[in-house]
Amino acid sequence: RKTNQPTRRRTMTRPRLLRLAAIAAFAACGVFAPCAGEDVGNDVDESSSASAQKAPPLSSAVSLTADNFDERTKGKTVFIKFFSPFCEHCKEMAPAWEELAKDWIDHPVGLAGEVNCIEEQRLCRKHGIVGLPTLLYGDPTSDMEQYADGKSAGELRSFAEKTISVPVCSPGNLDGCDNDVRSKLEEYLSMSAEEVGKLVEEAEGKIADAEDEFDRGFKEMQARYDELALEKEIAKARTRDRIRMMRELQK
Numbered sequence: 001r002k003t004n005q006p007t008r009r010r011t012m013t014r015p016r017l018l019r020l021a022a023i024a025a026f027a028a029c030g031v032f033a034p035c036a037g038e039d040v041g042n043d044v045d046e047s048s049s050a051s052a053q054k055a056p057p058l059s060s061a062v063s064l065t066a067d068n069f070d071e072r073t074k075g076k077t078v079f080i081k082f083f084s085p086f087c088e089h090c091k092e093m094a095p096a097w098e099e100l101a102k103d104w105i106d107h108p109v110g111l112a113g114e115v116n117c118i119e120e121q122r123l124c125r126k127h128g129i130v131g132l133p134t135l136l137y138g139d140p141t142s143d144m145e146q147y148a149d150g151k152s153a154g155e156l157r158s159f160a161e162k163t164i165s166v167p168v169c170s171p172g173n174l175d176g177c178d179n180d181v182r183s184k185l186e187e188y189l190s191m192s193a194e195e196v197g198k199l200v201e202e203a204e205g206k207i208a209d210a211e212d213e214f215d216r217g218f219k220e221m222q223a224r225y226d227e228l229a230l231e232k233e234i235a236k237a238r239t240r241d242r243i244r245m246m247r248e249l250q251k
Contacts, residue, residue: 060098061098062114063114065123069123072111072113073140076168077109077163078110078113078140080113083132084118085116085118086118087133096151097114100156103157109165135151138168142170169182171188
C-alpha cells in the first residue's frame with residue numbers, strides 16, 4: 001500500500017544562489033557574450049562560495065575597482081582588460097595578459113590593468129562593456145578605444161609598446177601635451193565652469209553649423225544629380241527612337 005509522503009525539496013544556500021545569479025548575468029547568451037559559465041551542477045558549500053566567485057588574482061596586472069580606478073589611472077596611458085572569472089575566453093587569454101602586465105609594473109607612463117566584471121559590475125557598465133573579455137586603451141579620463149587585434153602575448157606586447165608608452169595629453173596630464181596645447185589647456189583650467197561651459201556651447205554650435213552646411217550641400221548635389229539623371233534618360237530615349245527609325249529604313 002502506498003502512503004503519501006511529503007516531497008523532499010532541496011534548498012539552495014545563499015552563496016549558491018548568488019553564484020548562479022552572477023553566472024546567469026554574465027554568461028548567458030546575449031549578455032556579456034562570449035562568456036561561458038563554468039559547470040554549476042555540483043553543490044557549493046558556505047566555505048568555498050566566496051573564493052568561487054572571485055577570479056584568481058594575477059600577480060602583475062593592476063586590479064582596478066570603482067574605488068581605486070581614478071587614483072591608479074591618473075596621468076597614465078592605460079591598457080585595461082575587462083573580464084569574468086567564469087568566461088572561457090577570458091581564461092584562455094589570461095597567461096598572455098600576465099606576460100604583458102609584467103612589462104608595465106611601476107611604469108611611469110603606461111599601466112596594464114584589469115577589471116573583474118563580476119565584482120565590479122557598475123564600473124563595467126560605466127565603460128560600456130558588453131562582451132567579455134574586452135580590452136580598452138588610451139586616456140582613462142575620456143572615451144577609451146577598444147582593442148580588436150590579436151590576443152597572443154607577442155601581439156599584446158607589440159601593441160602596448162607602441163600605444164601606452166606614450167603619455168596622454170589631457171587636463172590631468174599636462175606633461176603629455178605639446179606647448180601649444182598645454183597653453184590652451186592651462187587657459188581653460190584658469191576659467192570657471194560657467195565660462196568653460198559657454199565655450200563648449202559655442203564649439204558645439206560650430207559643429208552643428210558644419211553639419212547643416214553639409215546637409216544643404218548634399219541636398220543641392222542630390223537635386224543636381226536627379227536633374228542630370230533625368231536628362232540622361234530623356235536623351236537616351238530620344239536617341240533610341242532615332243536608331244529605331246533608321247533601322248526601319250534599312251529594311
